[in-house]
Amino acid sequence: MPVKRSDKTPMPQRDPTGRAQDFDEVNEGYCFSHAMFEAERCLRCQDPVCMEGCPVRIPISDFVHAIAAGDLARAASILRTANPLPGICGRVCPQESQCELKCHMAKRFGPVAVGHLERFVADWERSQPVGETPPAPWQSARVAVVGSGPAGLVCAGQLARQGYPVTVYEALHAPGGVLRYGIPEFRLPNAILDWEIDALKRLGVEFVNNVIIGKTITLDNLFDRYGFAAVFIGTGAGLPKFLGIPGENLNGVYSANEFLTRINLMQAFQFPEADTPLKVGKRVAVIGSGNTAMDAVRSARRMGAEQALVVYRRSEAEMTARVEEYHHAIEEGVKFHWLTNPVEVIGDDDGWVAGLKCLRMELGEPDESGRARPVPIEGSELVFPVDNVVLSIGTTPNPLLAKTTPGLATHSWGGLVVDEKKGETSRRRVYAGGDAVTGAATVILAAGAGKSAAEAIHQDLSAGL
Amino acid sequence: MAAIQEKRPLTPITKLLRVHAPLIAESANAGQFVIVRVRERGERIPLTITDYDRDRGLVTIVVQEVGVTTRCLGALQEGDEILDIVGPLGEAPQLQPGGHIIGVGGGYGAAALLCLMRERKEQGDRTTVIVGARHKDLLILVDELREVCDNLELCTDDGSAGFKGLVTERLQQLIDGDQSQRPDYVLAIGPMPMMRAVADTTRDTGIATQASLDPLMIDGTGMCGGCRVTIGGEVKFACVDGPFFDAHQVDFDEAVQRSKMYVKEESLAACRQSESGTG
């Protein structure tokens, strides 16, 4: 096979002016020839270090080689065995700090576009006719999954493939977790999530929305009354943090969770055709620098904000968002104010946001996290005149389930305590994974945790431990 | 999906619905609430659990039609299904049993007091309920309330039934009256101005007073923070920490202001609804 020493094949994407007017997907995906060309750039290394960068160890060179050989069905099956959500991870994984960071091609020509190829294969797979109906579940032990984010979905799918009848309980009226209510359509269309969920339903997984474990049904009752043999908790890290600065409760200040939930889950971008409103003014400031901040600020643009800005107290180097989203945001006209620390939301006479007061910062000595600590520059106060402020400064695990469940141990910061190997919590036969255990992390880590918990559950149940 | 088994109009804009929701009925406590969504692309709105019947799996809600979603809900008939219903949410009020409790209700609050007061009475409290409306025809569930409390006080603005005046005026009389009428606890459920007036009435009396706050909500699980309220200088999420809070500590100015966040959008949506004539 000829080795192509060319640059990474760019992802075709919609024009920034047009795309900032709607919520349709920005990236258009590779066509077949793009994908072939890109796949042929892979060197099929003896030591495929790319794989080490992937938290679920996808045999990258194998699936990429299958693409190059034109065998998309094989590529799809290799991918799915390692990662049950390829169409989603291909879109949202921070590849630049994982698989693609390690790729041998990265330094000289730019890495093989592993994420784009993963997405390509998954999209191809979705366009194929649905296969035969899988067999009905055959195990007698039943498993309950709490929460339908990536951790829960993957755990449910893996168990269903082992023959377990699985019921997924979700607090909201639609499944998917952050994939549904957080990440917007322009990055991850709902149709992709729906396809994955439909595939799980065909495997026999039952989805029960509108049930909050700990409120509607207690964890104990899942065992005692409903007869489940094991429970997996994938309740995520949905509790939004606030800064505690003056003016945070003014009208027009939102947590990113509220802002994005109104748009994604409740479809506020279609108001008044959809019933849930969201008030977005001409100027919106988003505080934070993660994926959530990028999603919020780009959504603000799409909701009509003429000026959309990101304010972050550290520097660009400490930004935690995917690089692609950062670039997309810049292309869409978002302005970034690094080393700028919000100290007060200023209100008008009617109790609405009128401005965001900030202090400029400079980098000082490293702090506990090893990153340079931002320290305020005296007399550097400035006010951005804005109509909305969206806080995107992190989330922690929601205490609701732990609070109502005796004996379910948590760390002081809210994360569930689990044993490293099996993912079992302090309660017997109760396993947990994803953001509920790690704090806010990534889709692929949550998916990986769901997968390994499913293995542990299968082992424990079949050993009758 | 939850089927409406019984529907009863209480006033021209207030409807009582008994809904088949066995999981919620089984775990509900007085004072908790549900969140419903009535149609595709519809809003999620919170409604108090007015009563529950664990044996028959029924939850009673009383809805006052004030906007698009409550009107859609009010338009549903027996046999129709509510698209989504989730709960029970929030916590029951924390008040020690064993005293004289006065529940003050306005609007749908009168209904919300029904099962709360019955449970208090069962726990050994002496119970008084004060409910008010503009006119006697707008008072709701009077017979039911009479059954669950030792003393029912009706107030109307026009004097068409009971005391002529505001619920807080009657409350003041009871506080000032002889020892047997004076409450140990007061619970206020109703429109914000009423709850605020109740808080002001009891503020200097040392009588423990709780208000059931009704901020805008979305998820009801503590995920969005949209329902935040300030209580004694601290930010709380009403859906998980509430809805009951120490009324004397509530920042009512802020709560009132936040409840007006979407007035323009709400009236736009209401106009569209009445123009199109659809629920």
Ligand SMILES: Cc1cc2nc3c(=O)[nH]c(=O)nc-3n(C[C@H](O)[C@H](O)[C@H](O)COP(=O)(O)OP(=O)(O)OC[C@H]3O[C@@H](n4cnc5c(N)ncnc54)[C@H](O)[C@@H]3O)c2cc1C
């Ligand atoms: C806006 C945003 C953008 C992001 N972008 C990216 C990205 O680009 N790339 C990336 O890798 N990661 C991203 N992340 C992080 C990623 O989405 C999360 O790490 C991941 O979704 C965690 O998955 P999870 O299954 O643990 O939980 P979640 O996805 O949070 O799902 C938990 C589910 O459990 C439900 N639940 C909670 N409690 C209960 C209960 N008691 N009973 C029943 N159900 C319950 C919740 O309603 C929710 O649906 C982003 C996060 C956000 C918020």
Ligand SMILES: Cc1cc2nc3c(=O)[nH]c(=O)nc-3n(C[C@H](O)[C@H](O)[C@H](O)COP(=O)(O)OP(=O)(O)OC[C@H]3O[C@@H](n4cnc5c(N)ncnc54)[C@H](O)[C@@H]3O)c2cc1C
């Ligand atoms: C914990 C809780 C329990 C509740 N219990 C009940 C109940 O048992 N019965 C009942 O009828 N209503 C109850 N409410 C209020 C109910 O949720 C609102 O009336 C409803 O959300 C209005 O939706 P809408 O689309 O019909 O009207 P909208 O178009 O949203 O609003 C129409 C008008 O109602 C006002 N309004 C909007 N939201 C609220 C609110 N949360 N509280 C008070 N006024 C509001 C608006 O300012 C506006 O003037 C409760 C609210 C909470 C938070």
Ligand code: SF4
């Ligand atoms: S799952 Fe994520 S990290 Fe793993 S190969 Fe795919 S894009 Fe890379």
Ligand code: SF4
């Ligand atoms: S490191 Fe890069 S070039 Fe080597 S096998 Fe992996 S993807 Fe291919």
Ligand code: FES
């Ligand atoms: S309604 Fe979202 S946190 Fe309370």
